[in-house]
Amino acid sequence: MIEELRRFIRHPSSVPIQVKLGEQHQQRSLKDVSKGGLCFSSPKPMPSGSLVEVNILACKPGFKAKGIVCWCKTEGNEYLVGISFQNKAITYALRMVEQICYIEDYRKRISAKTGRQLTSDEAALEWIQKYAADFPALNE
Missing domain, CATH: 2.40.10.220 (predicted glycosyltransferase like domains)
Structure with missing residues:
Protein backbone atom coordinates (compact mmCIF):
# COMPACT_ATOMS: atom_id res chain seq x y z
CA MET A 1 0.00 0.00 0.00
CA PHE A 85 16.89 16.60 -5.91
CA GLN A 86 15.15 19.67 -7.34
CA ASN A 87 17.42 20.73 -10.22
CA LYS A 88 16.47 19.31 -13.67
CA ALA A 89 20.11 18.73 -14.63
CA ILE A 90 20.61 16.72 -11.43
CA THR A 91 17.41 14.79 -12.14
CA TYR A 92 18.75 13.91 -15.60
CA ALA A 93 22.09 12.81 -14.14
CA LEU A 94 20.25 10.71 -11.57
CA ARG A 95 18.47 9.01 -14.49
CA MET A 96 21.89 7.91 -15.72
CA VAL A 97 22.61 6.54 -12.25
CA GLU A 98 19.28 4.72 -12.38
CA GLN A 99 20.34 3.03 -15.63
CA ILE A 100 23.68 2.10 -14.10
CA CYS A 101 21.78 0.50 -11.22
CA TYR A 102 19.74 -1.56 -13.65
CA ILE A 103 22.88 -2.62 -15.49
CA GLU A 104 24.69 -3.56 -12.27
CA ASP A 105 21.65 -5.56 -11.15
CA TYR A 106 21.58 -7.28 -14.55
CA ARG A 107 25.30 -8.16 -14.24
CA LYS A 108 24.73 -9.69 -10.80
CA ARG A 109 21.64 -11.63 -11.94
CA ILE A 110 23.51 -13.12 -14.91
CA SER A 111 26.37 -14.15 -12.63
CA ALA A 112 24.04 -15.77 -10.08
CA LYS A 113 21.87 -17.46 -12.70
CA THR A 114 24.50 -18.67 -15.19
CA GLY A 115 27.85 -18.20 -13.48
CA ARG A 116 28.92 -16.00 -16.40
CA GLN A 117 31.04 -13.07 -15.22
CA LEU A 118 30.41 -9.90 -17.22
CA THR A 119 32.43 -6.72 -17.03
CA SER A 120 30.43 -3.55 -16.49
CA ASP A 121 30.87 -2.67 -20.17
CA GLU A 122 29.70 -6.10 -21.34
CA ALA A 123 26.70 -5.95 -19.04
CA ALA A 124 25.86 -2.44 -20.30
CA LEU A 125 25.94 -3.57 -23.93
CA GLU A 126 23.72 -6.57 -23.23
CA TRP A 127 21.29 -4.59 -21.06
CA ILE A 128 20.98 -1.83 -23.66
CA GLN A 129 20.20 -4.37 -26.40
CA LYS A 130 17.60 -6.17 -24.26
CA TYR A 131 15.98 -3.47 -22.13
CA ALA A 132 16.87 0.11 -23.08
CA ALA A 133 13.85 0.49 -25.38
CA ASP A 134 11.55 -0.28 -22.42
CA PHE A 135 13.27 2.13 -20.02
CA PRO A 136 10.67 4.81 -19.19
CA ALA A 137 11.28 8.30 -20.56
CA LEU A 138 12.20 11.00 -18.05
CA ASN A 139 8.99 12.95 -18.63
CA GLU A 140 6.69 10.04 -17.70
Whole structure:
Protein backbone atom coordinates (compact mmCIF):
# COMPACT_ATOMS: atom_id res chain seq x y z
CA MET A 1 0.00 0.00 0.00
CA ILE A 2 2.84 2.43 0.78
CA GLU A 3 4.35 1.64 -2.62
CA GLU A 4 1.11 2.81 -4.28
CA LEU A 5 1.44 6.18 -2.57
CA ARG A 6 4.90 6.88 -3.94
CA ARG A 7 5.11 9.43 -6.70
CA PHE A 8 7.81 7.54 -8.62
CA ILE A 9 8.59 3.86 -8.94
CA ARG A 10 11.79 3.01 -7.11
CA HIS A 11 14.34 0.59 -8.46
CA PRO A 12 16.50 -1.54 -6.16
CA SER A 13 20.20 -1.03 -6.18
CA SER A 14 23.34 -1.75 -4.21
CA VAL A 15 25.67 0.82 -5.76
CA PRO A 16 28.11 2.32 -3.21
CA ILE A 17 27.57 5.99 -2.37
CA GLN A 18 29.15 8.61 -0.15
CA VAL A 19 26.91 10.93 1.82
CA LYS A 20 28.08 14.08 3.60
CA LEU A 21 25.95 15.90 6.18
CA GLY A 22 27.92 18.79 7.63
CA GLU A 23 31.23 17.26 8.70
CA GLN A 24 29.81 13.72 8.88
CA HIS A 25 30.80 11.41 6.02
CA GLN A 26 29.21 8.03 5.44
CA GLN A 27 30.09 5.33 2.94
CA ARG A 28 26.84 3.44 2.31
CA SER A 29 25.05 1.38 -0.31
CA LEU A 30 22.28 2.93 -2.33
CA LYS A 31 19.08 1.11 -1.45
CA ASP A 32 16.99 2.36 -4.34
CA VAL A 33 16.74 5.17 -6.86
CA SER A 34 13.90 6.81 -8.76
CA LYS A 35 13.23 9.88 -10.89
CA GLY A 36 12.55 11.86 -7.73
CA GLY A 37 15.58 10.95 -5.65
CA LEU A 38 17.27 8.11 -3.84
CA CYS A 39 17.21 6.17 -0.61
CA PHE A 40 19.97 4.64 1.52
CA SER A 41 20.31 3.17 4.99
CA SER A 42 22.20 5.02 7.69
CA PRO A 43 23.36 4.01 11.17
CA LYS A 44 22.23 7.44 12.43
CA PRO A 45 19.07 9.44 11.75
CA MET A 46 19.24 12.52 9.51
CA PRO A 47 16.85 15.42 10.16
CA SER A 48 14.31 16.16 7.41
CA GLY A 49 15.19 19.34 5.55
CA SER A 50 18.95 18.85 6.01
CA LEU A 51 21.17 19.63 3.04
CA VAL A 52 23.42 16.70 2.09
CA GLU A 53 26.02 16.05 -0.58
CA VAL A 54 25.74 12.74 -2.42
CA ASN A 55 28.64 11.27 -4.39
CA ILE A 56 28.23 8.12 -6.51
CA LEU A 57 31.56 6.92 -7.86
CA ALA A 58 30.21 3.87 -9.74
CA CYS A 59 29.25 6.16 -12.63
CA LYS A 60 31.61 7.33 -15.31
CA PRO A 61 31.72 10.30 -14.88
CA GLY A 62 30.84 10.28 -11.21
CA PHE A 63 27.60 11.76 -9.86
CA LYS A 64 27.92 14.47 -7.23
CA ALA A 65 25.02 16.64 -6.14
CA LYS A 66 23.44 18.41 -3.21
CA GLY A 67 20.07 17.13 -2.12
CA ILE A 68 17.61 17.51 0.71
CA VAL A 69 16.67 14.89 3.27
CA CYS A 70 12.94 14.60 2.66
CA TRP A 71 12.27 11.76 5.12
CA CYS A 72 13.99 9.49 7.60
CA LYS A 73 12.44 6.44 9.24
CA THR A 74 13.59 3.57 11.42
CA GLU A 75 14.22 0.19 9.82
CA GLY A 76 15.59 -2.41 12.20
CA ASN A 77 18.80 -1.12 13.79
CA GLU A 78 19.30 1.53 11.11
CA TYR A 79 17.44 4.36 9.43
CA LEU A 80 16.19 4.67 5.86
CA VAL A 81 16.92 8.14 4.50
CA GLY A 82 15.19 9.61 1.45
CA ILE A 83 16.98 12.31 -0.53
CA SER A 84 15.32 14.47 -3.18
CA PHE A 85 16.89 16.60 -5.91
CA GLN A 86 15.15 19.67 -7.34
CA ASN A 87 17.42 20.73 -10.22
CA LYS A 88 16.47 19.31 -13.67
CA ALA A 89 20.11 18.73 -14.63
CA ILE A 90 20.61 16.72 -11.43
CA THR A 91 17.41 14.79 -12.14
CA TYR A 92 18.75 13.91 -15.60
CA ALA A 93 22.09 12.81 -14.14
CA LEU A 94 20.25 10.71 -11.57
CA ARG A 95 18.47 9.01 -14.49
CA MET A 96 21.89 7.91 -15.72
CA VAL A 97 22.61 6.54 -12.25
CA GLU A 98 19.28 4.72 -12.38
CA GLN A 99 20.34 3.03 -15.63
CA ILE A 100 23.68 2.10 -14.10
CA CYS A 101 21.78 0.50 -11.22
CA TYR A 102 19.74 -1.56 -13.65
CA ILE A 103 22.88 -2.62 -15.49
CA GLU A 104 24.69 -3.56 -12.27
CA ASP A 105 21.65 -5.56 -11.15
CA TYR A 106 21.58 -7.28 -14.55
CA ARG A 107 25.30 -8.16 -14.24
CA LYS A 108 24.73 -9.69 -10.80
CA ARG A 109 21.64 -11.63 -11.94
CA ILE A 110 23.51 -13.12 -14.91
CA SER A 111 26.37 -14.15 -12.63
CA ALA A 112 24.04 -15.77 -10.08
CA LYS A 113 21.87 -17.46 -12.70
CA THR A 114 24.50 -18.67 -15.19
CA GLY A 115 27.85 -18.20 -13.48
CA ARG A 116 28.92 -16.00 -16.40
CA GLN A 117 31.04 -13.07 -15.22
CA LEU A 118 30.41 -9.90 -17.22
CA THR A 119 32.43 -6.72 -17.03
CA SER A 120 30.43 -3.55 -16.49
CA ASP A 121 30.87 -2.67 -20.17
CA GLU A 122 29.70 -6.10 -21.34
CA ALA A 123 26.70 -5.95 -19.04
CA ALA A 124 25.86 -2.44 -20.30
CA LEU A 125 25.94 -3.57 -23.93
CA GLU A 126 23.72 -6.57 -23.23
CA TRP A 127 21.29 -4.59 -21.06
CA ILE A 128 20.98 -1.83 -23.66
CA GLN A 129 20.20 -4.37 -26.40
CA LYS A 130 17.60 -6.17 -24.26
CA TYR A 131 15.98 -3.47 -22.13
CA ALA A 132 16.87 0.11 -23.08
CA ALA A 133 13.85 0.49 -25.38
CA ASP A 134 11.55 -0.28 -22.42
CA PHE A 135 13.27 2.13 -20.02
CA PRO A 136 10.67 4.81 -19.19
CA ALA A 137 11.28 8.30 -20.56
CA LEU A 138 12.20 11.00 -18.05
CA ASN A 139 8.99 12.95 -18.63
CA GLU A 140 6.69 10.04 -17.70
